[in-house]
Amino acid sequence: xxxxxxxxxxxxxxxxxxxxxxxxxxxxxxxxxxxxxxxxxxxxxxxxxxxxxxxxxxxxxxxxxxxxxxxxxxxxxxxxxxxxxxxxxxxxxxxxxxxxxxxxxxxxxxxxxxxxxxxxxxxxxxxxxxxxxxxxxxxxxxxxxxxxxxxxxxxxxxxxxxxxxxxxxxxxxxxxxxxxxxx
Amino acid sequence: xxxxxxxxxxxxxxxxxxxxxxxxxxxxxxxxxxxxxxxxxxxxxxxxxxxxxxxxxxxxxxxxxxxxxxxxxxxxxxxxxxxxxxxxxxxxxxxxxxxxxxxxxxxxxxxxxxxxxxxxxxxxxxxxxxxxxxxxxxxxxxxxxxxxxxxxxxxxxxxxxxxxxxxxxxxxxxxxxxxxxxxxxxxxxxxxxxxxxxxxxxxxxxxxxxxxxxxxxxxxxxxxxxxxxxxxxxxxxxxxxxxxxxxxxx
Numbered sequence: 001x002x003x004x005x006x007x008x009x010x011x012x013x014x015x016x017x018x019x020x021x022x023x024x025x026x027x028x029x030x031x032x033x034x035x036x037x038x039x040x041x042x043x044x045x046x047x048x049x050x051x052x053x054x055x056x057x058x059x060x061x062x063x064x065x066x067x068x069x070x071x072x073x074x075x076x077x078x079x080x081x082x083x084x085x086x087x088x089x090x091x092x093x094x095x096x097x098x099x100x101x102x103x104x105x106x107x108x109x110x111x112x113x114x115x116x117x118x119x120x121x122x123x124x125x126x127x128x129x130x131x132x133x134x135x136x137x138x139x140x141x142x143x144x145x146x147x148x149x150x151x152x153x154x155x156x157x158x159x160x161x162x163x164x165x166x167x168x169x170x171x172x173x174x175x176x177x178x179x180x181x182x183x
Numbered sequence: 184x185x186x187x188x189x190x191x192x193x194x195x196x197x198x199x200x201x202x203x204x205x206x207x208x209x210x211x212x213x214x215x216x217x218x219x220x221x222x223x224x225x226x227x228x229x230x231x232x233x234x235x236x237x238x239x240x241x242x243x244x245x246x247x248x249x250x251x252x253x254x255x256x257x258x259x260x261x262x263x264x265x266x267x268x269x270x271x272x273x274x275x276x277x278x279x280x281x282x283x284x285x286x287x288x289x290x291x292x293x294x295x296x297x298x299x300x301x302x303x304x305x306x307x308x309x310x311x312x313x314x315x316x317x318x319x320x321x322x323x324x325x326x327x328x329x330x331x332x333x334x335x336x337x338x339x340x341x342x343x344x345x346x347x348x349x350x351x352x353x354x355x356x357x358x359x360x361x362x363x364x365x366x367x368x369x370x371x372x373x374x375x376x377x378x379x380x381x382x383x384x385x386x387x388x389x390x391x392x393x394x395x396x397x398x399x400x401x402x403x404x405x406x407x408x409x410x411x412x413x414x415x416x417x418x419x420x421x422x423x424x425x426x427x428x429x430x431x432x433x
Contacts, residue, residue: 030317045347069312
């Protein structure tokens with residue numbers, strides 16, 4: 001019995017020093033995502049400059065200011081693709097969103113850097129965003145089921161979905177007002 | 184003494200023996216966990232929830248080593264430096280800069296800073312225009328040749344097209360002079376080192392991780408779980424032994 005207790009003490013004393021470290025997981029490259037969204041057709045890289053009105057609307061959606069004067073996107077016809085980042089708990093999640101006709105066609109988690117919440121990358125979650133649009137109040141027009149233990153990651157993905165849909169409307173609106181873009 | 188009574192007495196003695204040994208074994212840990220629990224309860228009052236850890240030894244448990252930057256890139260009297268995976272414009276943090284800072288240069292649009300994992304396009308005032316991500320490989324050097332922005336990757340040279348946000352294969356046979364880092368002024372180096380200490384690893388965080396065993400990773404968590412099981416055993420065995428005391432008719 002004394003031996004067993006000594007063993008317990010030794011075990012308690014020999015705690016391994018294993019500090020928690022983050023590791024970024026890349027699930028899909030940007031190029032692969034764009035190929036997926038545009039189905040191997042050629043697309044153009046464009047830039048959307050954000051004015052103060054846009055930035056105010058984005059701040060309301062995200063809960064924080066968007067860092068950057070412009071946003072890059074890719075376009076083929078009326079389909080746009082956005083690669084955006086949003087902080088989950090502490091680290092950014094890179095998310096790709098393809099939008100057409102005001103609805104999400106594809107949403108993929110490209111990179112995930114947190115130690116928890118990575119379930120959001122799976123199809124059972126991201127497929128919920130297919131054909132989701134933006135309501136008048138700039139919310140998603142469909143309920144998205146969360147994942148237990150991944151609340152912050154889920155929230156980040158939803159924010160990016162809203163942002164991509166909003167930015168898509170800005171692009172389409174600016175093209176409809178610009179006669180040159182229709183030629 | 185009847186056989187049943189004898190059996191009960193033996194069982195009680197065995198249980199008491201285990202109870203004593205378990206108590207002695209975990210006594211120190213119970214004291215430590217109780218103390219840490221009390222301190223956690225009052226961490227906000229003590230201000231420990233906002234006080235960041237400064238000790239390099241303690242930070243090393245979180246995989247954080249204090250960094251003292253020595254080199255940066257001077258562009259129009261502004262220093263661009265990378266400290267603790269953050270890009271700094273003088274003392275202003277701009278964002279993540281992973282896999283090294285390959286170089287920084289003035290360009291027609293403003294200023295560019297090539298990190299290993301992306302390119303920052305900045306105005307001449309240091310405001311972020313855009314961050315280009317997804318380079319084909321980590322970039323190691325930056326240069327401007329014949330009006331073109333070029334980057335040296337691990338395998339080849341790339342031409343950076345900021346219009347399209349792409350890195351295009353360049354001519355690797357061409358000799359190029361790459362922008363070299365310069366030694367930071369001592370004062371700036373000290374200030375950046377102080378800024379770069381993580382502000383989110385606080386004394387409260389340390390206490391919580393100590394209390395839960397997470398400070399020692401998965402093994403620490405299992406050990407604390409085991410302590411919890413032993414303490415439950417102590418509670419149950421203590422109550423049972425008390426009930427089974429001969430004076431109480433046990």
